[in-house]
Amino acid sequence: MTDTAHPLVTRARRLAAELLVPEAERVDQEGVPASHIEAVKRSGLLGVVAPVEYGGSGAPPAVLRQTAEILAGACCSTWFVQTQHHTPVQTLAQSELSVRERLLGPLSRGEQLSGVAYAHLRSHPRVPVRVRRAGDGWRFDGTVPWYTGWGLNDVMLLAGVTDADEVLFAFVEARDQPGMRASAPLRLAALTAARTVSLELAGLRVPDEAVALRTPYERWAPGDRARTLNANPAVFGIAEAALALLDEEPAGPLRARLADVRRRAYALADHPVPHERAEERLAARAQAFEVLGAATTAAVVAGGGRAMALTSRAQRLAREGLFLLVQGQTPETRRAHLRALAEGASGA
Known part of the structure:
Protein backbone atom coordinates (compact mmCIF):
# COMPACT_ATOMS: atom_id res chain seq x y z
CA MET A 1 0.00 0.00 0.00
CA ARG A 109 -8.01 5.70 20.01
CA GLY A 110 -9.00 9.37 19.92
CA GLU A 111 -11.19 9.11 22.98
CA GLN A 112 -9.28 12.01 24.53
CA LEU A 113 -7.39 14.95 23.03
CA SER A 114 -4.14 16.18 24.54
CA GLY A 115 -2.44 19.53 24.25
CA VAL A 116 1.16 20.40 25.06
CA ALA A 117 2.79 23.01 27.27
CA TYR A 118 6.54 22.66 26.82
CA ALA A 119 7.80 25.16 24.20
CA HIS A 120 9.03 27.35 27.07
CA LEU A 121 11.77 24.77 27.70
CA ARG A 122 13.52 26.19 24.63
CA SER A 123 14.30 29.38 26.55
CA HIS A 124 16.78 27.45 28.73
CA PRO A 125 18.83 28.40 30.76
CA ARG A 126 15.96 30.73 31.65
CA VAL A 127 13.31 28.68 33.47
CA PRO A 128 9.75 29.99 33.03
CA VAL A 129 8.31 26.91 34.79
CA ARG A 130 10.07 25.44 37.82
CA VAL A 131 9.28 21.98 39.22
CA ARG A 132 10.11 20.93 42.77
CA ARG A 133 9.46 17.88 44.89
CA ALA A 134 6.34 18.14 47.05
CA GLY A 135 5.65 15.08 49.19
CA ASP A 136 4.90 12.12 46.95
CA GLY A 137 4.49 14.33 43.89
CA TRP A 138 5.66 17.54 42.24
CA ARG A 139 4.88 21.25 42.44
CA PHE A 140 4.81 23.44 39.30
CA ASP A 141 5.33 27.22 39.51
CA GLY A 142 5.73 29.79 36.77
CA THR A 143 4.15 30.88 33.50
CA VAL A 144 3.36 28.94 30.34
CA PRO A 145 3.28 31.73 27.71
CA TRP A 146 1.38 29.75 25.06
CA TYR A 147 -1.10 26.90 25.43
CA THR A 148 -3.31 26.00 22.47
CA GLY A 149 -6.67 24.22 22.53
CA TRP A 150 -7.99 25.55 25.85
CA GLY A 151 -11.57 24.39 26.24
CA LEU A 152 -11.09 21.70 23.59
CA ASN A 153 -8.37 19.49 25.09
CA ASP A 154 -9.09 16.88 27.73
CA VAL A 155 -5.55 16.72 29.11
CA MET A 156 -2.23 18.47 28.61
CA LEU A 157 1.38 17.39 28.70
CA LEU A 158 2.97 20.00 30.96
CA ALA A 159 6.73 20.44 31.33
CA GLY A 160 9.07 22.25 33.67
CA VAL A 161 12.66 22.15 34.88
CA THR A 162 13.78 20.79 38.25
CA ASP A 163 16.49 22.18 40.53
CA ALA A 164 18.74 19.41 39.20
CA ASP A 165 18.27 20.77 35.65
CA GLU A 166 16.06 17.90 34.59
CA VAL A 167 13.04 18.29 32.34
CA LEU A 168 9.91 16.75 33.82
CA PHE A 169 6.80 16.10 31.71
CA ALA A 170 3.51 15.21 33.38
CA PHE A 171 -0.14 14.93 32.36
CA VAL A 172 -2.73 17.17 34.01
CA GLU A 173 -6.35 17.91 33.24
CA ALA A 174 -6.73 20.82 30.83
CA ARG A 175 -8.94 23.01 33.00
CA ASP A 176 -8.70 25.71 35.64
CA GLN A 177 -7.85 24.07 38.96
CA PRO A 178 -6.05 24.89 42.20
CA GLY A 179 -2.59 26.05 41.22
CA MET A 180 -3.38 26.64 37.53
CA ARG A 181 -5.32 29.49 35.95
CA ALA A 182 -5.72 30.32 32.28
CA SER A 183 -5.73 33.83 30.86
CA ALA A 184 -8.46 35.09 28.59
CA PRO A 185 -8.01 33.76 25.03
CA LEU A 186 -5.20 35.61 23.27
CA ARG A 187 -6.13 37.78 20.28
CA LEU A 188 -3.64 36.99 17.54
CA ALA A 189 -3.15 38.13 13.95
CA ALA A 190 -3.80 34.55 12.88
CA LEU A 191 -5.13 31.40 14.51
CA THR A 192 -6.99 33.15 17.30
CA ALA A 193 -9.50 30.41 16.50
CA ALA A 194 -7.14 27.79 18.00
CA ARG A 195 -8.00 29.05 21.51
CA THR A 196 -4.53 29.91 22.79
CA VAL A 197 -4.08 31.12 26.37
CA SER A 198 -1.25 31.62 28.82
CA LEU A 199 -1.22 29.61 32.05
CA GLU A 200 -0.24 30.85 35.49
CA LEU A 201 1.06 28.08 37.70
CA ALA A 202 1.22 28.75 41.44
CA GLY A 203 1.75 25.56 43.38
CA LEU A 204 0.07 23.16 40.96
CA ARG A 205 0.40 19.72 42.55
CA VAL A 206 0.95 16.73 40.27
CA PRO A 207 1.28 13.14 41.57
CA ASP A 208 4.17 10.87 40.67
CA GLU A 209 1.87 8.61 38.65
CA ALA A 210 1.15 11.46 36.22
CA VAL A 211 4.82 11.83 35.21
CA ALA A 212 5.63 10.62 31.68
CA LEU A 213 9.27 11.68 31.36
CA ARG A 214 12.06 12.86 33.66
CA THR A 215 15.51 13.27 32.16
CA PRO A 216 18.44 15.73 32.21
CA TYR A 217 17.83 18.78 30.03
CA GLU A 218 21.07 18.17 28.14
CA ARG A 219 19.80 14.72 27.15
CA TRP A 220 16.35 15.94 26.04
CA ALA A 221 17.38 19.09 24.17
CA PRO A 222 19.19 17.52 21.17
CA GLY A 223 16.10 15.53 20.17
CA ASP A 224 13.92 18.63 20.41
CA ARG A 225 16.45 20.61 18.40
CA ALA A 226 16.44 17.97 15.66
CA ARG A 227 12.65 18.20 15.30
CA THR A 228 12.71 21.98 14.84
CA LEU A 229 15.28 21.82 12.04
CA ASN A 230 12.90 20.26 9.53
CA ALA A 231 10.33 21.96 7.33
CA ASN A 232 6.80 21.83 8.76
CA PRO A 233 4.35 19.86 6.55
CA ALA A 234 1.72 22.53 7.26
CA VAL A 235 3.81 24.96 5.20
CA PHE A 236 3.35 22.77 2.13
CA GLY A 237 -0.35 22.27 2.84
CA ILE A 238 -1.10 25.99 3.04
CA ALA A 239 1.03 26.71 -0.02
CA GLU A 240 -0.91 24.09 -1.99
CA ALA A 241 -4.21 25.62 -0.86
CA ALA A 242 -3.04 29.07 -1.97
CA LEU A 243 -1.90 27.79 -5.35
CA ALA A 244 -5.32 26.21 -5.88
CA LEU A 245 -6.74 29.76 -5.97
CA LEU A 246 -4.57 30.74 -8.96
CA ASP A 247 -4.80 30.15 -12.68
CA GLU A 248 -2.31 27.65 -14.03
CA GLU A 249 0.02 30.22 -15.62
CA PRO A 250 1.17 31.78 -12.31
CA ALA A 251 0.61 28.60 -10.30
CA GLY A 252 2.65 26.22 -12.47
CA PRO A 253 6.19 27.50 -11.74
CA LEU A 254 5.40 27.92 -8.04
CA ARG A 255 3.96 24.42 -7.88
CA ALA A 256 7.14 23.02 -9.42
CA ARG A 257 9.29 24.89 -6.88
CA LEU A 258 7.08 23.66 -4.06
CA ALA A 259 7.37 20.03 -5.21
CA ASP A 260 11.16 20.29 -5.39
CA VAL A 261 11.52 21.79 -1.90
CA ARG A 262 9.06 19.29 -0.44
CA ARG A 263 10.95 16.36 -1.94
CA ARG A 264 14.28 17.55 -0.53
CA ALA A 265 12.84 18.49 2.86
CA TYR A 266 11.13 15.15 3.37
CA ALA A 267 14.20 13.22 2.25
CA LEU A 268 16.14 15.04 4.97
CA ALA A 269 13.38 14.38 7.51
CA ASP A 270 13.67 10.66 6.74
CA HIS A 271 17.45 10.65 7.20
CA PRO A 272 18.27 7.96 9.80
CA VAL A 273 20.32 10.33 11.98
CA PRO A 274 17.99 13.21 12.97
CA HIS A 275 20.67 15.71 14.02
CA GLU A 276 22.92 15.32 10.96
CA ARG A 277 22.88 17.62 7.90
CA ALA A 278 21.53 20.45 10.03
CA GLU A 279 22.52 23.20 7.59
CA GLU A 280 20.74 21.44 4.72
CA ARG A 281 17.62 21.01 6.84
CA LEU A 282 17.61 24.68 7.83
CA ALA A 283 18.11 25.72 4.21
CA ALA A 284 15.19 23.56 3.04
CA ARG A 285 13.06 24.96 5.86
CA ALA A 286 13.80 28.53 4.77
CA GLN A 287 13.14 27.67 1.11
CA ALA A 288 9.79 26.16 2.03
CA PHE A 289 8.82 29.44 3.69
CA GLU A 290 10.01 31.34 0.62
CA VAL A 291 7.65 29.35 -1.62
CA LEU A 292 4.84 29.67 0.92
CA GLY A 293 5.22 33.45 0.97
CA ALA A 294 5.22 33.63 -2.81
CA ALA A 295 2.14 31.38 -3.08
CA THR A 296 0.05 33.23 -0.49
CA THR A 297 1.12 36.62 -1.85
CA ALA A 298 0.13 35.52 -5.35
CA ALA A 299 -3.27 34.41 -4.05
CA VAL A 300 -3.85 37.81 -2.43
CA VAL A 301 -2.75 39.63 -5.61
CA ALA A 302 -5.06 37.50 -7.71
CA GLY A 303 -7.92 38.16 -5.31
CA GLY A 304 -7.57 41.93 -5.57
CA GLY A 305 -9.53 44.11 -3.19
CA ARG A 306 -11.75 41.19 -2.23
CA ALA A 307 -8.73 39.60 -0.57
CA MET A 308 -8.83 42.24 2.16
CA ALA A 309 -12.17 40.96 3.46
CA LEU A 310 -11.99 38.70 6.49
CA THR A 311 -14.14 36.25 4.56
CA SER A 312 -11.43 35.89 1.90
CA ARG A 313 -9.72 32.52 1.71
CA ALA A 314 -6.57 34.08 0.21
CA GLN A 315 -6.25 36.53 3.08
CA ARG A 316 -6.79 33.81 5.69
CA LEU A 317 -4.13 31.62 4.09
CA ALA A 318 -1.70 34.55 4.02
CA ARG A 319 -2.21 35.19 7.73
CA GLU A 320 -1.83 31.50 8.50
CA GLY A 321 1.43 31.53 6.55
CA LEU A 322 2.68 34.37 8.75
CA PHE A 323 1.79 32.35 11.82
CA LEU A 324 3.86 29.39 10.63
CA LEU A 325 6.90 31.66 10.29
CA VAL A 326 7.15 31.80 14.10
CA GLN A 327 5.42 28.57 15.19
CA GLY A 328 8.00 26.20 16.68
CA GLN A 329 10.72 28.80 16.16
CA THR A 330 14.01 28.57 18.05
CA PRO A 331 16.95 30.99 18.12
CA GLU A 332 18.75 28.69 15.68
CA THR A 333 15.93 28.50 13.15
CA ARG A 334 15.35 32.26 13.48
CA ARG A 335 18.99 33.03 12.69
CA ALA A 336 19.03 30.65 9.74
CA HIS A 337 15.81 32.06 8.30
CA LEU A 338 16.96 35.68 8.69
CA ARG A 339 20.28 34.80 7.07
CA ALA A 340 18.48 33.20 4.11
CA LEU A 341 16.29 36.29 3.71
CA ALA A 342 19.33 38.59 3.79
CA GLU A 343 21.20 36.47 1.26
CA GLY A 344 18.16 36.40 -0.99
CA ALA A 345 17.89 40.18 -0.85
CA SER A 346 21.58 40.71 -1.62
CA GLY A 347 21.43 38.31 -4.55
CA ALA A 348 18.36 39.92 -6.11
Whole structure:
Protein backbone atom coordinates (compact mmCIF):
# COMPACT_ATOMS: atom_id res chain seq x y z
CA MET A 1 0.00 0.00 0.00
CA THR A 2 1.41 3.39 -0.96
CA ASP A 3 1.19 6.39 1.36
CA THR A 4 -1.38 8.07 -0.91
CA ALA A 5 -3.62 5.01 -0.60
CA HIS A 6 -3.42 4.84 3.18
CA PRO A 7 -6.91 4.85 4.75
CA LEU A 8 -6.04 7.78 7.02
CA VAL A 9 -5.07 9.90 4.02
CA THR A 10 -8.44 9.12 2.46
CA ARG A 11 -10.20 10.03 5.71
CA ALA A 12 -8.26 13.26 6.00
CA ARG A 13 -9.24 14.26 2.46
CA ARG A 14 -12.88 13.47 3.16
CA LEU A 15 -12.86 15.42 6.44
CA ALA A 16 -11.23 18.37 4.68
CA ALA A 17 -13.65 18.40 1.75
CA GLU A 18 -16.86 17.80 3.68
CA LEU A 19 -16.26 19.84 6.85
CA LEU A 20 -13.04 21.79 7.23
CA VAL A 21 -12.82 23.68 3.94
CA PRO A 22 -16.49 24.77 3.81
CA GLU A 23 -16.30 26.05 7.41
CA ALA A 24 -12.75 27.45 7.45
CA GLU A 25 -13.52 31.15 7.08
CA ARG A 26 -16.24 31.00 9.72
CA VAL A 27 -13.99 29.05 12.08
CA ASP A 28 -11.21 31.58 11.53
CA GLN A 29 -13.49 34.30 12.92
CA GLU A 30 -15.49 32.38 15.51
CA GLY A 31 -13.13 29.71 16.82
CA VAL A 32 -12.63 25.98 16.40
CA PRO A 33 -15.89 24.36 17.54
CA ALA A 34 -16.04 21.24 19.66
CA SER A 35 -17.86 19.55 16.77
CA HIS A 36 -14.71 19.84 14.62
CA ILE A 37 -12.66 18.15 17.34
CA GLU A 38 -15.24 15.39 17.67
CA ALA A 39 -15.02 14.81 13.92
CA VAL A 40 -11.23 14.57 14.13
CA LYS A 41 -11.53 12.12 17.01
CA ARG A 42 -13.94 9.91 15.06
CA SER A 43 -11.69 9.95 11.99
CA GLY A 44 -8.87 8.04 13.69
CA LEU A 45 -6.36 10.72 12.74
CA LEU A 46 -5.34 11.29 16.35
CA GLY A 47 -3.86 7.79 16.37
CA VAL A 48 -1.97 8.05 13.09
CA VAL A 49 1.44 7.27 14.64
CA ALA A 50 0.15 5.63 17.83
CA PRO A 51 1.00 1.97 18.54
CA VAL A 52 -1.40 -0.52 16.99
CA GLU A 53 -1.59 -2.50 20.23
CA TYR A 54 -3.07 0.56 21.95
CA GLY A 55 -5.64 1.26 19.24
CA GLY A 56 -3.58 3.47 16.95
CA SER A 57 -2.62 2.99 13.31
CA GLY A 58 1.16 2.86 13.65
CA ALA A 59 1.48 4.60 10.28
CA PRO A 60 4.88 5.71 8.93
CA PRO A 61 6.00 9.35 9.22
CA ALA A 62 5.11 9.98 5.57
CA VAL A 63 1.43 9.40 6.36
CA LEU A 64 1.57 11.80 9.31
CA ARG A 65 3.14 14.42 7.03
CA GLN A 66 0.55 13.91 4.31
CA THR A 67 -2.43 14.12 6.65
CA ALA A 68 -0.90 17.22 8.24
CA GLU A 69 -0.64 18.89 4.82
CA ILE A 70 -4.28 18.08 4.08
CA LEU A 71 -5.64 19.32 7.41
CA ALA A 72 -3.50 22.47 7.51
CA GLY A 73 -4.43 23.41 3.96
CA ALA A 74 -8.10 22.94 4.78
CA CYS A 75 -8.31 24.71 8.19
CA CYS A 76 -5.03 25.61 9.84
CA SER A 77 -6.68 26.37 13.19
CA THR A 78 -8.18 22.89 13.45
CA TRP A 79 -4.90 21.35 12.30
CA PHE A 80 -2.97 23.31 14.93
CA VAL A 81 -5.19 22.16 17.78
CA GLN A 82 -5.01 18.49 16.83
CA THR A 83 -1.33 18.45 15.88
CA GLN A 84 -0.37 19.09 19.51
CA HIS A 85 -1.78 15.64 20.30
CA HIS A 86 0.93 13.63 18.54
CA THR A 87 3.76 14.66 20.88
CA PRO A 88 1.99 13.34 24.01
CA VAL A 89 1.21 10.09 22.17
CA GLN A 90 4.83 9.64 21.10
CA THR A 91 6.06 10.57 24.60
CA LEU A 92 3.83 7.92 26.16
CA ALA A 93 4.81 5.33 23.57
CA GLN A 94 8.43 5.74 24.64
CA SER A 95 7.71 5.97 28.37
CA GLU A 96 8.15 3.12 30.83
CA LEU A 97 6.20 4.87 33.60
CA SER A 98 2.73 3.94 34.85
CA VAL A 99 0.94 6.81 33.11
CA ARG A 100 1.52 5.01 29.82
CA GLU A 101 -1.02 2.30 30.63
CA ARG A 102 -3.57 4.83 31.86
CA LEU A 103 -3.51 7.26 28.95
CA LEU A 104 -1.87 5.80 25.85
CA GLY A 105 -4.98 3.78 24.89
CA PRO A 106 -7.50 6.64 25.20
CA LEU A 107 -5.19 9.03 23.35
CA SER A 108 -4.34 6.51 20.63
CA ARG A 109 -8.01 5.70 20.01
CA GLY A 110 -9.00 9.37 19.92
CA GLU A 111 -11.19 9.11 22.98
CA GLN A 112 -9.28 12.01 24.53
CA LEU A 113 -7.39 14.95 23.03
CA SER A 114 -4.14 16.18 24.54
CA GLY A 115 -2.44 19.53 24.25
CA VAL A 116 1.16 20.40 25.06
CA ALA A 117 2.79 23.01 27.27
CA TYR A 118 6.54 22.66 26.82
CA ALA A 119 7.80 25.16 24.20
CA HIS A 120 9.03 27.35 27.07
CA LEU A 121 11.77 24.77 27.70
CA ARG A 122 13.52 26.19 24.63
CA SER A 123 14.30 29.38 26.55
CA HIS A 124 16.78 27.45 28.73
CA PRO A 125 18.83 28.40 30.76
CA ARG A 126 15.96 30.73 31.65
CA VAL A 127 13.31 28.68 33.47
CA PRO A 128 9.75 29.99 33.03
CA VAL A 129 8.31 26.91 34.79
CA ARG A 130 10.07 25.44 37.82
CA VAL A 131 9.28 21.98 39.22
CA ARG A 132 10.11 20.93 42.77
CA ARG A 133 9.46 17.88 44.89
CA ALA A 134 6.34 18.14 47.05
CA GLY A 135 5.65 15.08 49.19
CA ASP A 136 4.90 12.12 46.95
CA GLY A 137 4.49 14.33 43.89
CA TRP A 138 5.66 17.54 42.24
CA ARG A 139 4.88 21.25 42.44
CA PHE A 140 4.81 23.44 39.30
CA ASP A 141 5.33 27.22 39.51
CA GLY A 142 5.73 29.79 36.77
CA THR A 143 4.15 30.88 33.50
CA VAL A 144 3.36 28.94 30.34
CA PRO A 145 3.28 31.73 27.71
CA TRP A 146 1.38 29.75 25.06
CA TYR A 147 -1.10 26.90 25.43
CA THR A 148 -3.31 26.00 22.47
CA GLY A 149 -6.67 24.22 22.53
CA TRP A 150 -7.99 25.55 25.85
CA GLY A 151 -11.57 24.39 26.24
CA LEU A 152 -11.09 21.70 23.59
CA ASN A 153 -8.37 19.49 25.09
CA ASP A 154 -9.09 16.88 27.73
CA VAL A 155 -5.55 16.72 29.11
CA MET A 156 -2.23 18.47 28.61
CA LEU A 157 1.38 17.39 28.70
CA LEU A 158 2.97 20.00 30.96
CA ALA A 159 6.73 20.44 31.33
CA GLY A 160 9.07 22.25 33.67
CA VAL A 161 12.66 22.15 34.88
CA THR A 162 13.78 20.79 38.25
CA ASP A 163 16.49 22.18 40.53
CA ALA A 164 18.74 19.41 39.20
CA ASP A 165 18.27 20.77 35.65
CA GLU A 166 16.06 17.90 34.59
CA VAL A 167 13.04 18.29 32.34
CA LEU A 168 9.91 16.75 33.82
CA PHE A 169 6.80 16.10 31.71
CA ALA A 170 3.51 15.21 33.38
CA PHE A 171 -0.14 14.93 32.36
CA VAL A 172 -2.73 17.17 34.01
CA GLU A 173 -6.35 17.91 33.24
CA ALA A 174 -6.73 20.82 30.83
CA ARG A 175 -8.94 23.01 33.00
CA ASP A 176 -8.70 25.71 35.64
CA GLN A 177 -7.85 24.07 38.96
CA PRO A 178 -6.05 24.89 42.20
CA GLY A 179 -2.59 26.05 41.22
CA MET A 180 -3.38 26.64 37.53
CA ARG A 181 -5.32 29.49 35.95
CA ALA A 182 -5.72 30.32 32.28
CA SER A 183 -5.73 33.83 30.86
CA ALA A 184 -8.46 35.09 28.59
CA PRO A 185 -8.01 33.76 25.03
CA LEU A 186 -5.20 35.61 23.27
CA ARG A 187 -6.13 37.78 20.28
CA LEU A 188 -3.64 36.99 17.54
CA ALA A 189 -3.15 38.13 13.95
CA ALA A 190 -3.80 34.55 12.88
CA LEU A 191 -5.13 31.40 14.51
CA THR A 192 -6.99 33.15 17.30
CA ALA A 193 -9.50 30.41 16.50
CA ALA A 194 -7.14 27.79 18.00
CA ARG A 195 -8.00 29.05 21.51
CA THR A 196 -4.53 29.91 22.79
CA VAL A 197 -4.08 31.12 26.37
CA SER A 198 -1.25 31.62 28.82
CA LEU A 199 -1.22 29.61 32.05
CA GLU A 200 -0.24 30.85 35.49
CA LEU A 201 1.06 28.08 37.70
CA ALA A 202 1.22 28.75 41.44
CA GLY A 203 1.75 25.56 43.38
CA LEU A 204 0.07 23.16 40.96
CA ARG A 205 0.40 19.72 42.55
CA VAL A 206 0.95 16.73 40.27
CA PRO A 207 1.28 13.14 41.57
CA ASP A 208 4.17 10.87 40.67
CA GLU A 209 1.87 8.61 38.65
CA ALA A 210 1.15 11.46 36.22
CA VAL A 211 4.82 11.83 35.21
CA ALA A 212 5.63 10.62 31.68
CA LEU A 213 9.27 11.68 31.36
CA ARG A 214 12.06 12.86 33.66
CA THR A 215 15.51 13.27 32.16
CA PRO A 216 18.44 15.73 32.21
CA TYR A 217 17.83 18.78 30.03
CA GLU A 218 21.07 18.17 28.14
CA ARG A 219 19.80 14.72 27.15
CA TRP A 220 16.35 15.94 26.04
CA ALA A 221 17.38 19.09 24.17
CA PRO A 222 19.19 17.52 21.17
CA GLY A 223 16.10 15.53 20.17
CA ASP A 224 13.92 18.63 20.41
CA ARG A 225 16.45 20.61 18.40
CA ALA A 226 16.44 17.97 15.66
CA ARG A 227 12.65 18.20 15.30
CA THR A 228 12.71 21.98 14.84
CA LEU A 229 15.28 21.82 12.04
CA ASN A 230 12.90 20.26 9.53
CA ALA A 231 10.33 21.96 7.33
CA ASN A 232 6.80 21.83 8.76
CA PRO A 233 4.35 19.86 6.55
CA ALA A 234 1.72 22.53 7.26
CA VAL A 235 3.81 24.96 5.20
CA PHE A 236 3.35 22.77 2.13
CA GLY A 237 -0.35 22.27 2.84
CA ILE A 238 -1.10 25.99 3.04
CA ALA A 239 1.03 26.71 -0.02
CA GLU A 240 -0.91 24.09 -1.99
CA ALA A 241 -4.21 25.62 -0.86
CA ALA A 242 -3.04 29.07 -1.97
CA LEU A 243 -1.90 27.79 -5.35
CA ALA A 244 -5.32 26.21 -5.88
CA LEU A 245 -6.74 29.76 -5.97
CA LEU A 246 -4.57 30.74 -8.96
CA ASP A 247 -4.80 30.15 -12.68
CA GLU A 248 -2.31 27.65 -14.03
CA GLU A 249 0.02 30.22 -15.62
CA PRO A 250 1.17 31.78 -12.31
CA ALA A 251 0.61 28.60 -10.30
CA GLY A 252 2.65 26.22 -12.47
CA PRO A 253 6.19 27.50 -11.74
CA LEU A 254 5.40 27.92 -8.04
CA ARG A 255 3.96 24.42 -7.88
CA ALA A 256 7.14 23.02 -9.42
CA ARG A 257 9.29 24.89 -6.88
CA LEU A 258 7.08 23.66 -4.06
CA ALA A 259 7.37 20.03 -5.21
CA ASP A 260 11.16 20.29 -5.39
CA VAL A 261 11.52 21.79 -1.90
CA ARG A 262 9.06 19.29 -0.44
CA ARG A 263 10.95 16.36 -1.94
CA ARG A 264 14.28 17.55 -0.53
CA ALA A 265 12.84 18.49 2.86
CA TYR A 266 11.13 15.15 3.37
CA ALA A 267 14.20 13.22 2.25
CA LEU A 268 16.14 15.04 4.97
CA ALA A 269 13.38 14.38 7.51
CA ASP A 270 13.67 10.66 6.74
CA HIS A 271 17.45 10.65 7.20
CA PRO A 272 18.27 7.96 9.80
CA VAL A 273 20.32 10.33 11.98
CA PRO A 274 17.99 13.21 12.97
CA HIS A 275 20.67 15.71 14.02
CA GLU A 276 22.92 15.32 10.96
CA ARG A 277 22.88 17.62 7.90
CA ALA A 278 21.53 20.45 10.03
CA GLU A 279 22.52 23.20 7.59
CA GLU A 280 20.74 21.44 4.72
CA ARG A 281 17.62 21.01 6.84
CA LEU A 282 17.61 24.68 7.83
CA ALA A 283 18.11 25.72 4.21
CA ALA A 284 15.19 23.56 3.04
CA ARG A 285 13.06 24.96 5.86
CA ALA A 286 13.80 28.53 4.77
CA GLN A 287 13.14 27.67 1.11
CA ALA A 288 9.79 26.16 2.03
CA PHE A 289 8.82 29.44 3.69
CA GLU A 290 10.01 31.34 0.62
CA VAL A 291 7.65 29.35 -1.62
CA LEU A 292 4.84 29.67 0.92
CA GLY A 293 5.22 33.45 0.97
CA ALA A 294 5.22 33.63 -2.81
CA ALA A 295 2.14 31.38 -3.08
CA THR A 296 0.05 33.23 -0.49
CA THR A 297 1.12 36.62 -1.85
CA ALA A 298 0.13 35.52 -5.35
CA ALA A 299 -3.27 34.41 -4.05
CA VAL A 300 -3.85 37.81 -2.43
CA VAL A 301 -2.75 39.63 -5.61
CA ALA A 302 -5.06 37.50 -7.71
CA GLY A 303 -7.92 38.16 -5.31
CA GLY A 304 -7.57 41.93 -5.57
CA GLY A 305 -9.53 44.11 -3.19
CA ARG A 306 -11.75 41.19 -2.23
CA ALA A 307 -8.73 39.60 -0.57
CA MET A 308 -8.83 42.24 2.16
CA ALA A 309 -12.17 40.96 3.46
CA LEU A 310 -11.99 38.70 6.49
CA THR A 311 -14.14 36.25 4.56
CA SER A 312 -11.43 35.89 1.90
CA ARG A 313 -9.72 32.52 1.71
CA ALA A 314 -6.57 34.08 0.21
CA GLN A 315 -6.25 36.53 3.08
CA ARG A 316 -6.79 33.81 5.69
CA LEU A 317 -4.13 31.62 4.09
CA ALA A 318 -1.70 34.55 4.02
CA ARG A 319 -2.21 35.19 7.73
CA GLU A 320 -1.83 31.50 8.50
CA GLY A 321 1.43 31.53 6.55
CA LEU A 322 2.68 34.37 8.75
CA PHE A 323 1.79 32.35 11.82
CA LEU A 324 3.86 29.39 10.63
CA LEU A 325 6.90 31.66 10.29
CA VAL A 326 7.15 31.80 14.10
CA GLN A 327 5.42 28.57 15.19
CA GLY A 328 8.00 26.20 16.68
CA GLN A 329 10.72 28.80 16.16
CA THR A 330 14.01 28.57 18.05
CA PRO A 331 16.95 30.99 18.12
CA GLU A 332 18.75 28.69 15.68
CA THR A 333 15.93 28.50 13.15
CA ARG A 334 15.35 32.26 13.48
CA ARG A 335 18.99 33.03 12.69
CA ALA A 336 19.03 30.65 9.74
CA HIS A 337 15.81 32.06 8.30
CA LEU A 338 16.96 35.68 8.69
CA ARG A 339 20.28 34.80 7.07
CA ALA A 340 18.48 33.20 4.11
CA LEU A 341 16.29 36.29 3.71
CA ALA A 342 19.33 38.59 3.79
CA GLU A 343 21.20 36.47 1.26
CA GLY A 344 18.16 36.40 -0.99
CA ALA A 345 17.89 40.18 -0.85
CA SER A 346 21.58 40.71 -1.62
CA GLY A 347 21.43 38.31 -4.55
CA ALA A 348 18.36 39.92 -6.11
